[in-house]
Amino acid sequence: MNAFTKKPGRRDAQKDATRARILETARDHFERHGFEAASVRAIAADAGVAAGTVLLHFEDKRALLHAALFDDLAATAAEAARDEAPGTLEERLHRLASAFFGYYARRPALSKTLLRESLFADPPWQARFAEQVGAAHGRVVALFDAARARGEVAEGADAALFGVAFFSFYYFALIAWVQGAHPAPVALVDRLVAQHLCGLRPADHPGRSR
Template sequence: MFTKKPGRRDAQKDATRARILEVARDHFERHGFEAANVRAIAADAGVAAGTVLLHFADKRDLLHAALFDDLAATAAEAARDDEPGPLEQRLHRLAAAFFDYYARRPALSKALLRESLFADPPWQARFAGQVTAAHGRVVALFEAARARGEVAADADAALFGVAFFSFYYFALIAWVQGAHPSPVALLDRLVAQHLCGLRPAANVRRAR
């Protein structure tokens, strides 16, 4: 008696979902969110429009899923970076991983900024969860730097994480609006200036 392999149907569903998302990213990037439509995305993905709507509630849900998956993959790749180095270098690599993604898909980046910051539930909580995880990564890097003596022993790691993301979003907005050509360089300068006030007192005196 023939028995289907366990999980085969799920694997097919996952493959279909991934194909739809990849086509959707291309359509959103080439045409913009408003001009893109589900029927055209379905046709290029080789499925019926109804199949797209089995996986995603509507076009906005499709956009959120595409952005969420991209950010999750980018974050996972950045988290695998275990190359040693001072705090500023490691933060630079972390930010560069995300800004490299934005540069590859500039039109989607504008949608990312709008949709991830102001998404409705349940995506609001999911995007917030990604930010929380990234904040945790920054805090961990800061705590490791503090243990190495790069920053003052009483420096607040969580508060630094908040400052880092303030700088990050400022640099992202400046880039999206065309006000600054190099968001990572801008972020590096903001972080470096902020860290000047968090160095151990002995380091500050030597710098003077």
């Protein structure tokens, strides 16, 4: 191997590093200037690349926005999945919701723009976001199954249906937060989950609704 031969994988690593730098710069621009005011040219300049390089990685400014949300949610979900601390179903769901709302709170302006745009994402982002939701739903189902094995919920309770209910609560709180209608979305999710679980407890559980 001569001095001018690149090691295997080096080109891919450089490409990934450039992509990550562009995305981080885009996040900063979207947060400070808003989606409409941010420009690909300015993002490229601050990332230290040509505008054409940005467009090689991302089709347009909206694709940059979707990629930023997708990557951030993927990282947040991966971190949440590593949570193996003990706790009741309600406690673990609280930590799960807190992980995502914590991300939104760190970049509030960007998150609100990202969330509005992602609700109407075009392919392929539509399918990618759906996959993320499906994986998160699977996580909730697993937590519910574990709680059922511990006797926290009734044997006949439907885990998949509970997962759907949890996400309905989560999205309701998320929309309320985006609209500025509720300042404490995690607390709202907690209350909705607690009320829903009252009807799913075993007959002898102290939290069973009468």
